[in-house]
Amino acid sequence: MKKQGGSFALLLVLFVFVLGGLLWSSFRTKNLNIKTDLAALENLSLKEIDRLSFYLDQAASLAAQQALEKLAATGAVEGAKCFVHSFDGKKFIEWNEQCKPEQKLLKENFLIYYNQSLTELLNRYPEKFELKYDSSLEAGVLKTVAKTKILATQKAIFALYNISFDFEHTSEVNLTKLLSVDDFELIYQKVKNKKLEEIKKLNFEHWNFEVKESAGLIFFEFRTKKNFFFEKDGIEHYSPLELRFCHKL
Amino acid sequence: MNRKAQIGIAIQDTVAFIFVLFALFLFFVFSGAFLDWFKSHAKEISSLQELQSQAHHSLYAWLQKRVDENLTVADLVRLSVMDPSYKDKLEQEAKLAFDFYDYELKIEGLEGGAKFYIPSNKTLVLSLKIKRK
Numbered sequence: 001m002k003k004q005g006g007s008f009a010l011l012l013v014l015f016v017f018v019l020g021g022l023l024w025s026s027f028r029t030k031n032l033n034i035k036t037d038l039a040a041l042e043n044l045s046l047k048e049i050d051r052l053s054f055y056l057d058q059a060a061s062l063a064a065q066q067a068l069e070k071l072a073a074t075g076a077v078e079g080a081k082c083f084v085h086s087f088d089g090k091k092f093i094e095w096n097e098q099c100k101p102e103q104k105l106l107k108e109n110f111l112i113y114y115n116q117s118l119t120e121l122l123n124r125y126p127e128k129f130e131l132k133y134d135s136s137l138e139a140g141v142l143k144t145v146a147k148t149k150i151l152a153t154q155k156a157i158f159a160l161y162n163i164s165f166d167f168e169h170t171s172e173v174n175l176t177k178l179l180s181v182d183d184f185e186l187i188y189q190k191v192k193n194k195k196l197e198e199i200k201k202l203n204f205e206h207w208n209f210e211v212k213e214s215a216g217l218i219f220f221e222f223r224t225k226k227n228f229f230f231e232k233d234g235i236e237h238y239s240p241l242e243l244r245f246c247h248k249l
Numbered sequence: 250m251n252r253k254a255q256i257g258i259a260i261q262d263t264v265a266f267i268f269v270l271f272a273l274f275l276f277f278v279f280s281g282a283f284l285d286w287f288k289s290h291a292k293e294i295s296s297l298q299e300l301q302s303q304a305h306h307s308l309y310a311w312l313q314k315r316v317d318e319n320l321t322v323a324d325l326v327r328l329s330v331m332d333p334s335y336k337d338k339l340e341q342e343a344k345l346a347f348d349f350y351d352y353e354l355k356i357e358g359l360e361g362g363a364k365f366y367i368p369s370n371k372t373l374v375l376s377l378k379i380k381r382k
Contacts, residue, residue, distance in 0.1 A: 025284075054323075058323055125366060229324070
């Protein structure tokens with residue numbers, strides 16, 4: 001009887017030993033899996049931040065170019081108080097004292113066009129995210145501060161994770177390198193009350209221009225020296241911006 | 250207890266003992282093999298992650314590189330979609346940057362590669378996959 005008890009105790013101890021080993025092994029494997037998952041998730045977060053920051057910088061630059069294109073296309077003025085003339089099959093807005101490019105209005109309109117275009121581009125980002133941004137234009141530098149929340153689902157070794165994390169990103173576009181919003185007013189100041197011969201001698205940092213005279217009006221066709229990215233009727237372009245206006249002799 | 254019964258119990262204990270030893274042996278063999286598998290698998294995963302990280306950082310830096318005064322590589326990608334004549338220039342730039350690896354670069358996605366989104370009228374997905382030469 002004593003011998004049977006001893007054998008039973010030995011079996012029990014061995015059984016506990018095997019069970020303990022199995023539990024320890026399972027615990028250790030799970031721990032390793034969780035550690036691997038956490039490292040992968042941290043890596044994923046950093047990559048998502050890079051991806052979205054890059055997209056924001058690119059979108060800010062494109063939206064700025066699009067806003068400048070809209071300013072140029074509208075003759076850099078508020079259309080309601082302006083006369084429009086047709087010449088050579090093209091429309092020219094007449095610049096005069098009632099209808100001229102004004103710095104304050106240009107800056108306001110630029111920011112309106114910029115925000116519209118940036119929102120459109122951000123809506124095309126293929127991943128889930130939430131974003132609030134503020135934009136400002138000071139001394140030729142367009143600054144956009146974006147507060148962002150990224151939402152992602154990641155299947156890793158141990159489990160399927162739903163993760164969200166916040167970060168703030170600032171995009172800066174130096175407009176003086178592209179085209180200053182002030183250029184439009186500067187053009188007006190340089191060409192107003194000038195004779196055709198004087199106008200032909202003018203030089204502009206960012207623009208080339210052609211000028212023609214007809215029926216008491218001077219017609220100006222300005223083109224930027226650089227190409228810009230912009231969308232028109234859903235088609236993307238990379239070409240100079242065009243500014244057309246006319247002025248009474 | 251008679252002698253035959255004692256022999257019976259002794260055999261029973263011995264069989265049980267051998268069974269437990271065998272179970273222990275199996276446990277150590279399988280747990281060892283599992284740990285070896287896990288380690289090699291983890292090594293594979295970490296090597297793959299390392300390459301993916303390299304691809305991610307390389308692509309991020311490359312896209313921001315200036316190819317001339319006005320254009321970055323990201324602009325060149327956008328242009329190559331708008332106008333196929335820019336494709337050669339883009340391929341040259343890619344060769345300069347990634348020739349150190351066996352690489353695959355694709356616009357419109359690549360399974361398992363590092364990817365970046367480029368804003369355009371239709372968002373472009375640029376992917377890079379690298380392998381050591």
